[in-house]
Amino acid sequence: METIRTERDGHVVTITLNRPDRLNSFTRDMHGELQAAFGSLGDARVVILTGEGRGFCAGQDLNDRNVAPGEAVDLGETVEQCWNPLIRLLATIEQPVIAKVNGVAAGAGANIALACDIIFAARSAKFIQSFSALGLIPDSGGSWHLPRLVGQQRALGLALTGQPLMAEDAERWGLIWKAVDDEQLDGEVEKVAKKLASLPPLGLAAIKKMIRTSWSRTLDEELDLQRDEMRRLGFTEDYREGVAAFLEKREPSFSGR
Known part of the structure; x- marks a missing residue:
């Protein structure tokens, strides 16, 4: 892949947006490469999504449309074919997705981060809803x-200004979940990702689905669904x-079954 980099550490997969010269x-x-990366997770239990270089993601590359100034373009087509499938994927994929926001997150880039399950950000990072200017x-x-x-009120303030x-x-x-010192961002995210990867994956998937659809x-x-999920x-x-590990005072080993 030319624009996406993937790395695996046990059950944790890190997907890095890799166009640092264009703020990713x-x-x-x-979009195609990112969809392919998410489709090749294998036995991964946790996904970390981050950006290469000084930015997380600046949203849509306006140069990619090759539209002359003043020329009409169907933005709805781009949203329907590219952005909407990505947001739906982040919301419905079974694995928890951690956004590691290492720098500026602007436009659709900010909203990709917000679509993830847990968001960590470096203190120097900022979120910009840059749509109104266009x-x-x-x-x-x-x-x-x-x-x-x-x-x-805050949503309108961010979006309008x-x-x-x-x-x-x-x-x-x-x-977001947590802002951490820039130099501690990698360590904090890695610690949480490994913690999640050590927990029962079926339970994590159920938590994610229930909270997102509540x-x-x-x-x-909701009470009926809680009963049904606890039974399952x-x-x-x-x-x-x-339960056995708790009673035997040992570390559990979960299989996802």
């Missing part, structure tokens, strides 16, 4: 995730192993 902004080819709306899930994460939000403020607002259910429906997971080998 996306081309159509890059007369556009926060796509790639932005208009859905923003108000749910930070509330309507395009004002950069620094990582520490993003953590304080609940937009918006569509009533409390009664209680019959797994991993649950039996977890």
